[in-house]
Amino acid sequence: MRNRSSLLRTTAVLLGAALTAVSLTACGGSDSDSASKPSAHSEADIRKALDKPTTITVWSWSASLPDVAEAFEKEHPKIKVKVENVGTGPEQYTKLQNAIKAGDGGPDLATVEYSAVPQFAMPGSLVDLSAFGFDALEKEFTKATWDSVKIGGGLYELPLNAGPMALFYNKKVFDKYDIDVPATWDEYIAAARKLHAADPDTYIAADEGNAGLTQSLIWASGGRPFGVQGDKVSIDLKDAGTRKYASMYQKLLDDKLLSPVVGWSPEWYKGLAKGNIATLLSGAWMSGTLKSGVADASGDWRVAPLPTSDGKPSSSVNGGGSLAMMKQSKNQLAAAAFLRYASTGKGADIAQKSGSFPARAKVLQSEAFLGQKDEYFGGQEVNRVFTESLADVRPGWQYLPYDVYATSIFNDKVGKAFTGSMKLQDGLNAWQEELARYGEEQGFTID
Structure with a gap:
């Protein structure tokens, strides 16, 4: 995934x-x-x-x-x-x-x-x-x-x-720079600034433009940009939840706090292993990726709830x-x-x-599953974190009936925001225009 x-x-x-x-x-x-x-x-x-x-x-x-x-x-x-x-x-x-x-x-x-x-x-x-x-x-x-x-x-x-969302973080790096686990996005951004100021080669995360992650963060922020009822499709990437996400994420982009390394590349794995990429915002399946691809960092990583705007539980699926x-x-x-x-x-x-x-x-609901200690994550009972996240998933999210196409053109429309060539909200607006145009071509009524 x-x-x-x-x-x-x-x-x-x-x-x-x-x-x-x-x-x-x-x-x-x-x-x-x-x-x-x-x-x-x-x-x-x-x-x-x-x-x-x-x-x-x-x-x-x-x-x-x-x-x-x-x-x-x-x-x-x-x-x-x-x-x-x-x-x-x-x-x-x-x-x-x-x-x-x-x-x-x-x-x-x-x-x-x-x-x-x-x-x-x-x-x-x-x-x-x-x-x-x-x-x-x-x-x-x-x-x-x-x-x-x-x-x-x-x-x-x-x-x-x-794939309940969670914050995967490198505890070894956080301890080195005396950073507390962020519960809010403001705390997450502050941690990003502190990390990068201490070591210009260290970033809070890597994201060169990931449509799936973007949708998950919009979802967790309360956004509901897509609606489907029969052949009627609504698209609103300017709703309150989407704007809340875009405003938060723009701060990371403005201050160049995200690593330019391409996800899933050899450099990305090296960054995770060395601690130059300190967190991952991802679904629970990422635990398997870390174990197989970043085995040398066993014991360094931990899992925490996804940060939110106010610190109250709110999650989504990735x-x-x-x-x-x-x-x-x-x-x-x-x-x-x-x-x-x-x-x-x-x-x-x-x-x-x-x-x-x-x-x-x-x-x-099984205590045997919830209480299972994961040695990769320092003996942490990570299943409890993932299970709580799943319970905190915001209801009402819908995918477009052509989500695979929508994902395929994301970087063409929004990618420039991740290189600093445009604002994130402007990129999302451009994505909306193309999604509406394409939907009409397919015979859907777009609202």
Whole structure:
């Protein structure tokens, strides 16, 4: 779920072309309406399907899913689960759109990030999982993740992981410069100034323009810039929450307090390891990235709640996704069984062991999970911080039904703000204009 800005930009044209045909279907309403009134399949139907030799295909870049598939096959030997990595994020989405347009060639299931679910659900390209009675599983998951997979009254995924936002900070660096953990954005900015003044090579964070992070910080600040109701889309990147975020972040940009290092580059990893990048504002999944990519800094890092304007808890989500069922699947009953296994059964336990932060309510309420000490983070019980963050996620956020395209052009419109060539709010305004223009081209009514 990392920043893939350069990859997104290279796929924008292809994806945009595919979206044109698909999004226009959404405005017609026929597929969406039929998806909202699915015919029911019983549990007996699913069990019967598992006793029939079947191969289901899953497109996913998840490192844990092959292990989940292997475990499922052992329990259901007549089912073969073929996991294929056809690309990460936008690469896979482009191939999915091409298969949808062709009417054939797609998988039975595919990993789709929560932010991209509306793009595929609204045109009727996904199966409403209520057809299998899976809407009855709502209480098994957290509200924040469940809300992310409910679109227009339909259920299009069972949550698998969550990405509650948190502040990852290098305690070793903070201690060296006598900096307290910031609870407010004013304190965060003050810490940034103190760090950079003490060592010009040290920065509070790195951000060259990250659309996902920007949306998460707007969300946590109370912004609700996007609204979707059928084929009507509202875009307001000047609302109070967005302006609050932009005003705060502009101070970091004006004083050049953010490292110019490109995220996910070798230099970025080196900066995190050496302490030249002292914090990360990210989803819970970042803990796995630090452990694998910055192993030498084990014991240096800690986790704290996301800073807020007034110090009162307020959070959002960054990243996360699950498996969606493609409407063109010819093995929907067997696919439904595997999808449920991956999110609620032993498969979810396997994914959790690989570093995925769980979306299941019972796990997040377990003292064994909450009290687990993480040696990488100095023995801190980091799961408590992430779980509290998930509970503090502000409700009501919506993604655009073409969020993948929106993300792909973010740097083209807002990127100059991160180099000091324009103000952040001006960049967001330019992004809004392009998003409105593009939405109208796709057949949406833009407010």
